[in-house]
Amino acid sequence: MPVTSLKQLPFLPYTKNLTGQLIAAGCVRSAAVAEAFLQVPRHRFLSGFYPAAGSGRVQVTEDAPPELLELAYSDSTVTTHRLGDGVGHSSSSQPSVMAEMLELLELRPGLRVLEIGAGTGYNSALISRITQAPVVTVEATPQVAAEAAEAIAANGFDDLVRVVAGDGYLGWADGAPYDRVIVTCGIAGAAETWFEQLAPDGFILAPVAHGGLHPLMRIENGGDTPTARAISMADFITAGGPLYAGGRHTPESRNVALPTAERSVANHVPVDLPAVGGYDDLWFHLATRDTRTTKVHLPGSSSGTVSCGLVSEDDASAVLLQRGSTQLAGPASGRLAAEAETAVTEWLALGRPRLADRSCTLRRTGDETRPIWVPAQWTDGGRGAE
Ligand SMILES: C[S@@+](CC[C@H](N)C(=O)[O-])C[C@H]1O[C@@H](n2cnc3c(N)ncnc32)[C@H](O)[C@@H]1O
Structure with missing residues (x-):
């Protein structure tokens, strides 16, 4: 979608408002991430969503009531798919969390990104807007993947973004090597395949199960033994398949x-x-x-x-x-x-160590044919840091 045409479009006041909020909250810190939020219309990736618990699924188009558009551009997680029991199964993540992750990815033009958990496709569109390079996004639920692919194509992002329907455990070898892997569902550990598909100086940003939540962690392939550094508390929809194998907590x-x-x-x-x-x-x-x-x-x-x-x-x-x-x-x-x-x-x-001062090595576990790398021994951080 050419940037110039966006200036004429009716959603600009909404994206401006959201971007302003994210800047004020300190989640958007760079011009590149701000531009992306300004230019990519979130509501066009919400082919259907649930405005409230217990409500039906609605569509949000440009002529939808303003309150629906406001909701689509609020700093809230928007549930797009539910399971039979009403539990959220796929969503567009909270924009402030997305912004924080985009900043943590340290993106720049030319970097190749693999995303695990396409959801609506909105995040992959934002990424491509920043990197102007190929982005592969993998989604486990076929219906969700199909809707994401449709939104990506309808909004002109399909020149760079490829939506793959399948288990994110496998990544997508054809697009490798990746400079970054971003995971947008909660995992017990990092898939071995991602390390194989990662560029030598690349890293993985993922929400990894810990204490019943999924704090964000930056995972690097430090030679024989990958390492992780905790960044901030967060929570995400739990991944299905081998990515959560052996995970201690059920939903x-x-x-x-x-x-x-x-x-x-x-x-x-x-x-x-x-x-x-x-x-x-x-x-x-x-x-x-x-x-x-x-x-x-x-x-x-x-x-x-x-x-x-x-x-x-x-x-x-x-x-x-x-x-x-x-x-x-x-x-x-x-x-x-x-x-x-x-x-x-x-x-x-120990001097009240902060979670952001914690790091750990990862150990290989899970199914032998689909191993994952999970946090092993955490450093104490703070005064007692090892
Ligand atoms: C929070 S949503 C993703 C939000 C998305 N990045 C966006 O921009 O809207 C998490 C997604 O991860 C997907 N998911 C869960 N387990 C997965 C797996 N093993 N492989 C790929 N996708 C998975 C879910 O179906 C869900 O759509």
Whole structure:
């Protein structure tokens, strides 16, 4: 789509508004990423979406009611496909997260990019606008891939963007080598194939399962042993297939409702969490020490409040570490709380290491024919960094 023609188009006020918000929030930091958000019309990649939980699927065209267009250009994740049970299966990710990832990719003209999880195709269009080079985007769900390919072609991005229907585990050898691999679904580990398809100085940016969420990690192929560096807390739709093989959490166990029965509030877990700050840093630390760490919420609480906790399914017990108080439920929750307390005390003693100071080596695991590389031993970061 030639840039000049965009100036005449009716969506420009919407893309301008979104880009302005992303700049103000500090997620868009470069002119190249700003230009891309300005020029690529998000709503044209939403052939259908669900404006709210429980609503039907709507289409958003240029003559749609303004509130629908505003929603398409708001800084929100937009669910485009649901499974039979109503759970989101594919979406257009939150623009601020997309912007952050595009900046982290350090894109420049000429770089070749492989994306895993095409979804709507919007992100691949943004990437191609920045790199002006071939982009391959792989999508596991055939219907989603077909819609993405249609939007890519209809908006004139098919000269550079190729949508491949298939399992992202395999990448796409025909387009290799890639300077960057960007993953837009939550994975347990990086596919071995991506390392094979990566240029020698390339890197992978991926949301990797940790503590019930998918923090962003930058993965590099450091010779024999790949390494990862944590960047920021995030969460994504969980990948299907070998990319999540052996993943500790199921979608359900990634957000556990604290059981109402036997619930109590404890005062003995030590820290006034708001006073120490760095809740995400503490969450990350807890998950490096205890694989039972996950996202926990109180039933009926606002979904905006995201808290971590320890959940022991075997003991039907959980502890939720909330800012201000600690909530317990189940017969073994006292022991869980004591274990959480030990990890929190250790985090304080280490100088409250930030998640962005953590790195690790990766180890090979999973199915022998489809191995993935998962985080092994995390450094402590902060004062206690190794
Ligand atoms: C958050 S959406 C992607 C958003 C997208 N990048 C965009 O611009 O709209 C995640 C997508 O990953 C896809 N996915 C999940 N597992 C996958 C796999 N193993 N291979 C390829 N795609 C996968 C899902 O079907 C879903 O469409």
